[in-house]
Amino acid sequence: MSSATLGVRTGRARTGTAAPERDVAAARRSRDTRIGWAFVAPFGVLFAMFLLWPLLHGLWLSFTGESITGAGGAFLGLDNYAEALSDPIMWRAMLNTVWFTVLSTVPLVLVGLVMALLVFQGLPGQWLWRLSFFMPFLLASTVAAQFWIWMYNPQLGLVNALLGVVGIEGQAWLQDTRFAMAAVVVETLWWTVGFNFLLYLTALQNIPEQQYEASALDGAGRWRQLWAITLPQLGPTTVLIVLLQVLASLKVFDQIYIMTQGGPGGVTRPVVQHIFESGFTGYRFGYASAIAYVFFAVIVIIAVAQLRFTTRRDHA
Template identity: 35%
Template structure:
């Protein structure tokens, strides 16, 4: 009996030791896999740290500092930079200009993307040419587009004023008149973003099954009604994504303003990002510039959360 119990105890010990060895081997394999995964992620993590996390932490630090005319940290001022911003006319002007710029560009850009995508979604001969033409602005850089539109906006040699003169309308000072400068920049921005909007909406249209549209036509729905009641609801996830990206992009616009108007005339095109650039890299006030950038980050974050909380409820997911 004792011998049998000893054999059972020995077998139990061997089983326990084999299970412990298996657990140790599994744990070692998991650690090895995790280490390999982090090894592959290391270049990306390094780039994120250098170009994202460090600048973010540096901006938070500088937003509580006062800098001298050379941009060097002079003294700690706490929240004085933020209180100075919220009481300055420049801050509220740039916020108003950015809001108007977003209002001018985002809805028109999305509608233009829907129209152009719907027109070229029809399978007709030579439609590839129009698809290429509508997508072409995506291939142009901001500087190239700015040169093109600077020529178009020229008060005496530009094509736009030439067209107006043929219609008997007086020429417009597109970029030097405070009442038209922001509209002019918005026109250029809508054209610049039209290629991206077109491709995104067209990909959304191509993902909609043709059977659903054909069934609606068989039931007696016309093309316009089928588009409104079937295509647009199925396209709502794409449009929601496009709206979020477009609003974020409009709040971050800088290149076309810097190249065409430099925030003028009279601050009529001084959007938020240009105010950050001017405050930090022209006035060398890195403290207030960092505070402005963090306020911009908070505004974009709040707007994005609002869209996901309220607007996404109206999105139809299949």
């Protein structure tokens, strides 16, 4: 038999063997794809029902005059958006929300970092400190808000009682336009800083110990190690915490609504409360949806700007 004839037969045999192998591989991939979709399907259904559909339905409502009674659902085009953009109450609520975000984000990041550093340095009773710092975060917003309402009580509250001990006159913290927003910020700090503390503590525990040992051999003290090793290593965690904190603060509603109902004089009224009242008190679902999407656009702009800023800083 010639070598050419043998090569042809060998090639046919290999081709005949490769074809079934490709079919088996294709069948296996198809089966894996079906199994994958079967696992994803429950989440996909819930995602479509509770996120995608409300998102699209709310967008449609923002172009209509829909009310809570189901009446007045005529298509209005951009009228709701035009009214929202010219509404001074909406803009004041937006500014209140931004102001609360600025006031709360900085201390929540700094205090969380200090708490994590104190625990990481080896304070006695580690489990007690960790439990004490994180436990308030486990409370419901209603419980935390009600606790601080009692604390701020002008006649019987602990805050005024402690101030009286040192000779400082007490205040009606939640009823005074000068102090209401700051009082809510303090409550929010006590309630939610435990989450940032936990993130920072986890990041600190992931810093290689060899870096501290090498710097100690070079004569670096605690402060030098803090500025040269610890804080730079915590950079990505800080970016994450700031981003999460800004987004959470922009959506503030629960504690303000419970503690001040947006007062006094509307100085603490956030935009989410304005959306809630426009829809469920003013019965204007369409207009409330338009405000919600304006606010959503503001959140997207802030998030994108913050992400670009942190990305440029990392590249620099």
